[in-house]
Amino acid sequence: MSRASLNTATVKHASLAEACEVAAEAGFGAVGPWRDVVQAVGAPQAATIIADAGLRASSLCRGGFLTAADDAGVRAALDDNRRAIEEAATIGTSELVFVVGGLPGSTPGGAPSPDVDRDLVATRGRVADRIADLVPFAAEHGVRIVLEPLHPIFAADRAVISTLAQAIDLAAPFAPTEVGVVVDTYHVWWDPALRSSIARAGREDRIASYQVCDWALPLAAEPLNSRGHVGDGYVDFATITGWVRDAGYVGDVETEIFNEQIWARPPAETAATVLARYEEHVAPHL
Structure with a gap:
């Protein structure tokens, strides 16, 4: 469970x-914080909170939105x-996850502005340029x-x-130590390649x-918030996890869920469910 x-x-x-x-009470080895909770206390204090809980930061979400033309x-x-x-x-992580952004003039989850590009x-060329800048x-x-x-x-409005x-x-x-990729089952499970x-x-x-x-x-009215607990949907975690394992990945495995109903549950209950699903559907294949 230390990789969870x-x-x-x-x-x-x-x-x-x-x-x-x-997370610590449930038995996780790490947390993957988003910037909002880090900024709420400041990054130095966030580092202390994570360390005092006996955890490590597996990543930080998110950077990106690199598509501006002006x-x-x-x-x-x-x-x-x-x-x-x-x-x-x-906060002590080397991994900053980037969601690169949608078309300039797009509105996340909404209609385009009159001047959308x-x-x-x-x-995509501007995304490459901004990565090089950073x-x-x-x-x-x-x-x-x-x-x-x-x-x-989500191509129009988010990535x-x-x-x-x-x-x-x-x-x-770029060198592998400079730019990497994340395999997120929600986003890539459908890809025939x-x-x-992954290999x-x-x-x-x-x-x-x-x-x-x-x-x-069914998808939620806001598709972004349609993620489910591992095992509640259509993803073949045994196969994809095996591919990730065979590719040599030995790092942390983050469970990241956007779902209004799950957010409404007590955090301790959600953490326990997440770890149980990880233990059942993911860990045996790592």
Whole structure:
């Protein structure tokens, strides 16, 4: 169970201290904090809270949103990501997960603005440019940029990277210690090239994080919040976990769930359920 990590998004309404308390009591070895709970107490205090609970930080979520086309938007994105890099270093994780952003002028979960830029090719090019801008600063702080592909239903508004292969291609110009990828079952389980992409990521030493949750139906009104507990949906965790294992990944496994009904449950109950599902569906295949 030492490799199991509770992502704080799974217990969204808990503070960092509360999330660490229930994680430690349940038997997790790590937590994966989001920036909101870190910023609520400040990164130095967040580091203390995590360490005092006997846990480690498996990653920090999230950096990214790199797709701005105007100078002010580019500056704002770079400034925010440099702060995220500093936060990751301070709480003691080398892995900063990036959600790269959707089309400029998109509204997460909503209709496009009148001036939305629909040029996907150019948008992905800007993502590559911004990664190049940030790599030297991240390397100075001992932090790796970890690219997360999102399911194609989120390509317009949240991530113009939709497959693991696309993420690896973006990482390829940089050292594996500088840019890696995350395998998130919710986002990549459907990909017919997933096995070969995971194997490639392993050969290139790019797998920086393995995140698990299930694809549950029906989708919520907000599809982003449709993630289910491991074992409640359609994902083949035995097979995908085996591929990740065979690719040589030996790091932490985060459970990251966005689900209004799960968020409404007591955090201690959720943590216990998450660990039980991890023990049943994931750990035997690592």
